[in-house]
Amino acid sequence: MRGPFARVVGAVLVLWLFQRVLLEPSVREDLSPGSAALDRTLVASRDAFVAERFDEALDPTLKLVDALPSQPVFLERLALVYQGLERAEDEARA
Numbered sequence: 001m002r003g004p005f006a007r008v009v010g011a012v013l014v015l016w017l018f019q020r021v022l023l024e025p026s027v028r029e030d031l032s033p034g035s036a037a038l039d040r041t042l043v044a045s046r047d048a049f050v051a052e053r054f055d056e057a058l059d060p061t062l063k064l065v066d067a068l069p070s071q072p073v074f075l076e077r078l079a080l081v082y083q084g085l086e087r088a089e090d091e092a093r094a
Contacts, residue, residue, distance in 0.1 A: 004072075017027055031063060031064075031067035031068075032067075033068075038063050038067065041060045041063050041067075042056075042060075042064065044056075044060040045057055045060035045061045045063075045064055045074075045077065048060070049061070049077055049081060054081045057076045057077075057084075058082075058085065061074060061077050061078050061081050062078065064077075065094075079091050079094035084092055
């Protein structure tokens, strides 16, 4: 019983590693400074935030915080988005 189970677990592990290592980087957007993807993310975050659509602003704002951690304006926006979503614990963490 141990042999087949170990083979299945090994196969699943290999498939997961393949997906994470080989496929994941190509799926991610390039949010380096000056990239078109960064510009689209900036606009999406700003427009949703200004319109007080905080649920729509959350994902692009999180991406901006990850891509540009040295820019405090995005950390502040993230805290305000969490405030708008009434997620006080997340707001305090941001």
